[in-house]
Amino acid sequence: MDRRTFFRKGFGTSVVLGAALTGNYDKLFASAVKESGSPFDLVAVKGGDPAVMFQKGMDALGGIRAFVKKGQKVVVKPNIGWDVSPERAGNTNPKLVAEVVRQCHAAGAKEVYVLDHTCDNWQRSYKNSGIESAVKDAGGKIAPANTESYYHDVAIPQGKSLTTAKEHELILEADIFINVPVLKSHDSARLTIAMKNLMGNVWDRETWHRNDLHQCIADFASFRKPTLNIVDAYNVMKRNGPRGVSVEDVVVMKSLLISTDMVAIDSAAAKLFGINPSDVRYIQLAAAQNVGRMDLENLRIKRISV
């Protein structure tokens, strides 16, 4: 049995079904994190360099070692959707991605892969986003995600509109999945943050667009919880997203959010952006489907100024 068959048959059915039977998706990937073990539900950092803010934020959560263990295989998923330069803020800040990779290695990760199913040409996007070289310098591995052959069927048991998807094999194989989106305006979804960023994990995005985009985003968010979500809000594209037209679409916010809860982190990021989270339909839907919590007032939030 080759690896692909293994995934299609083995992973796609037994593991996911197994999880479905026990209702235990969260533990699939976030098994290293004890829900109650973390002192905060959300960490918000402002005023520093992306790498520094990430370090300070992780310190509050007990360091990266609380999440990444020795010998583990890590996939870091930034937003690399567009063939635009870093100052356009169409993609995650390369400095932040590099720091995440560096810390995972420092925690003893065996391999750290970085990938995204890009919208623009993948090689140009990887290169011109600055992420490819930043990741390589940090010792990480850049992985392609440009053909269907890398993707394997998964079932989304809690999905209402989206019940199946094809997800990248490296993400399926990974022990740790770290979601590193950039906060941006988004013409159709209103905002793209953590949950929307997972559209880059899958092959067929057209289906999502055809069948109630917001519901599909919420559905896929129910598939599994990333080990960590890190929202880059250093440079923020305020309009014309997700691709942006020029640097004039971008403002400096010098902020960063960290959480294991995608709904919470998306709600907080929406507020930073100046939008009420309940005006973003997928955030509401995901909260209703118990993917996470949008009641920020009841969450334990650590606020840090650098």
Add this chain to the structure above:
Amino acid sequence: MVRWLKKIRVAVALVFFLSVSFLFLDFGSITPAGLHSVLASTQLVPALIRTLVVFGSASIGLVFILVLTLLFGRVYCSTICPLGVLQDIVIRIAKRINRRRRYKYKKPSYVIHYLLFVLMTGTAISGSLFLLNLFEPFSNYGRLLSNLVSPAVVLANNALGNIFGFFGLLIIYQIPILHINAASLIAPLAFLVLVGVLSYNSGRVFCNLLCPAGALLGIISRFSIFKIVIDENNCKECGLCERVCKARCIDSHTLEIDSAACVGCFNCIDGCPTGGMSFRGRRKQTARTLPVVHEGRRALLKSTMLPAVGLLLPMGDPGESADKNQKEYDESHRHPISPPGSISIEHFSEHCTACHLCISSCPTQVLSPSFLEYGIAGIFQPRMNFSASYCNFDCVICGSICPNGAILPLDSTVKKQVQIGKAHFVRDDCVVVTKKKDCGACSEHCPTKAVKMVPYEQRLVIPEVNDEVCVGCGACEHACPVQPRKAIYVRSNPVHGTAKKPKSEKIEPSFNSNQDFPF
């Protein structure tokens, strides 16, 4: 005598053959910038056409080829022409298989060859490259590589990538093949079979019967300074030279060499056991002069051929449809979209020999071979295929590598305002209208926000097109999830226009790091 002539010929041929081939197989884009144009400048027909458009490196290449031929005859055909070298490879294989294979002198069919050449030139001048493109050697070689060999190489790459990937090595990337269609496979295959069979059985017959470059260089090489001649003093009349001549231009009975048909391979000099052949300047020449072309015949052809061109204009089926949107869609899809830098469909169609170098080099694979989209006159010429992909906003590769000047080089900032078409939005077909759900894939991908989302009922948003800033890149059409007929598609600009620059104003941050967090 001068046996090293053949060795030099083989060495030069390999250098050109391998480097030109690599251009078409370089899917990783590792060829240094500039090498494309240097190599393409050495190809006769592209260099000639490009010189008619712009004066530049191609013109130097053209002068080089002409001077080379005036000096040494048709050595171009045995060294620089990749199709010539490909035939030599077939001929070599044929010889390996049948060692007793020998050629016999055959008076070339000049009437057919020149008639065809005049037809090709005449139709090209009157605006259709159809006939020329069917036989132009560089472009045919290009189509072979980009449509047959390149996909095979990509498949091999992907298989290798799978094997490496199995062991967790990601050093070889999977590459999708997006630009292949039945016509783009069958036509080059048919050509390969034709040239393969001809050269396997009869040597360089394509070059002396069908090839336009061969015809032109043949005429020039009649006047070349250096020629291969038979030295009557040393010749023992064994006939070996005739038997090894794949151009079949040596008559060992009359000791004459037809310099118009000779492709300058030097096999005869290499093969002559008595040193009875030499490559000499004109003064020492002993061979007799050769037949002349009948000018009257040519003029007659020119006058009869022009009406025939009328038959080669674009054709298409308007298609019967009750649906107005379908009608508009069909109508608009009868007009292909030419790449940015090609000025207009007319300019493009009149200068493109369909070598498919742009198709091989296009990083997004949006450039695809056409079949009859441009009409028979523009058969095989590349078109923008937005169902395969879309044009990268910052990319200017096709213009920088086009050997013919059919696609002219564009500065990246200029290209961002070249409007090859305009997006057309069909509201009735849009997901937002049909399903009452948000979508916006078109607007997401738009690099200029010519497609913008505006409020619609029930807090939904729907696309709105501002075609003044639309460049026609096809990102919206490619991304649109509606099937089978896209709810937004690009309508061709037969003459490319200029899009306005998207407006932009400063914007205030909703949050800065001196404020308290809003949560």
